[in-house]
Amino acid sequence: MFAGKMGINKEAKGEGVDIWMLKPCERPMKMLKLEALSRRLSASHPKQERIMNDLRKIRTGFNGERSIGKELKNLPKEYRVFHDLRLGYDGSRYFQMDFLIITRNYGIIIEVKNFAGTLYFDRTYPQLIRTKDGQEQAYLDPLIQVDVQKSRFNDWLTFHKFPSLPIETLIANANSNTIIRTTPGFTPIFKKITGKETLISKIHTLDEKYSSKQLTQRQSNRLSNTILQKNTPHNPDILDLYQIDEQDLLKSVQCPECSAFHMQYHWGKWSCSHCSYASKDAHIKTLRDFALLIKPNITNKQARLLLQIDSIDIMQRMLSALELPYSGQFKNRAYRLDGLIHE
Structure with a gap:
């Protein structure tokens, strides 16, 4: 590694x-x-x-x-x-x-x-x-x-x-x-x-x-x-270790300020409806959590479901802006999230 x-x-x-x-x-x-x-x-x-x-x-x-x-x-x-x-x-x-x-x-x-x-x-x-x-x-x-x-x-x-x-x-x-x-x-x-x-x-x-x-x-x-x-770092499947179903995991973006899961994306930024905190990159931590808990790559569709964003184009721009390595083309493209883990 x-x-x-x-x-x-x-x-x-x-x-x-x-x-x-x-x-x-x-x-x-x-x-x-x-x-x-x-x-x-x-x-x-x-x-x-x-x-x-x-x-x-x-x-x-x-x-x-x-x-x-x-x-x-x-x-x-x-x-x-x-x-x-x-x-x-x-x-x-x-x-x-x-x-x-x-x-x-x-x-x-x-x-x-x-x-x-x-x-x-x-x-x-x-x-x-x-x-x-x-x-x-x-x-x-x-x-x-x-x-x-x-x-x-x-x-x-x-x-x-x-x-x-x-x-x-x-x-x-x-x-x-x-x-x-x-x-x-x-x-x-x-x-x-x-x-x-x-x-x-x-x-x-x-x-x-x-x-x-x-x-x-x-x-x-x-x-x-x-x-x-x-060197082979210990990397357990944490959901399997604790016998937790993926459906139990909370989706959407967590507010960095108040920790509530009430952030919505409008006009290029995330806004928290609970405390009004705004951020342009609050989604990165959510993608990181996905990499740690689910798998190290994500598609546009999976990211939209995770971040609660409807637009394919907005999600495409958001993922492209992170300059993540990827494989596949168009709707089958999968972005590698490994680089976010230790940030």
């Missing part, structure tokens, strides 16, 4: 390159789809509460990853940083990493948590217990999670015929107010756990451990390119 824009062009000569965040922090597709779904369902829909709860969780996680990403900006540019990777091998064996850092000497996999309260790493029965507002909740031990990711990434390197590379793992908690404890006698695990304020110093400590180069510049470039090319 990103290789065309971010690939390393100097691989052939093995030249040095000035690179940092090869795959920067972007909101994941599931988060974008949940946001669109929450907008397009009525407040009284029976699935709305579950969707909003899931959306809050994924936003909390992403905000933590974005916070850690800002700290990683302090690394020198010879570190190659990838956010939210989903790699696979043997056809279907996929694994996900919050952050992967590649140097010519070693790599680091970082699992990010964004928990408030007190975190207790239970070593007797490996699990993470969070206590907040007097309530305890158990989670899968992130130390085990990240070790599984390490094993699978090593298998991925072997599968793609890369040299063996030492891989370290870290748990980074993005919440500065979190208290972290563990079972007495197991304090060495704190070498694997860090807050965002100490993350960079922890990485520099690892630099001292791995002083010899394992990859040539050419191999490092090829590895970075292959990671970008093989």
Whole structure:
């Protein structure tokens, strides 16, 4: 998905390159789809509460990853940083990493948590217990999670015929107010756990451990390119996941000002009958929601039904003005909406 824009062009000569965040922090597709779904369902829909709860969780996680990403900006540019990777091998064996850092000497996999309260790493029965507002909740031990990711990434390197590379793992908690404890006698695990304020110093400590180069510049470039090319972002069919019928989705254009679905198109602009807000491009977000929830292409007829516009000619001008790529001719023309998704 990103290789065309971010690939390393100097691989052939093995030249040095000035690179940092090869795959920067972007909101994941599931988060974008949940946001669109929450907008397009009525407040009284029976699935709305579950969707909003899931959306809050994924936003909390992403905000933590974005916070850690800002700290990683302090690394020198010879570190190659990838956010939210989903790699696979043997056809279907996929694994996900919050952050992967590649140097010519070693790599680091970082699992990010964004928990408030007190975190207790239970070593007797490996699990993470969070206590907040007097309530305890158990989670899968992130130390085990990240070790599984390490094993699978090593298998991925072997599968793609890369040299063996030492891989370290870290748990980074993005919440500065979190208290972290563990079972007495197991304090060495704190070498694997860090807050965002100490993350960079922890990485520099690892630099001292791995002083010899394992990859040539050419191999490092090829590895970075292959990671970008093989990344397969998680892109669920959100309606199927939540068992929601397409007919439940609200049509028409939502007002950017008051969020009401009362916008009508007259004389080249959208006007809200609820708050009188006017906009020339309020329809773009609706087309984006269609791409996220239904499919990534749309015909003139489908767009008219979605935007509640009767005129074929007006709809044609509106779609043409967006300069979207398309396939087909005349009434069978389908416009690609992919480019609107991350705007």
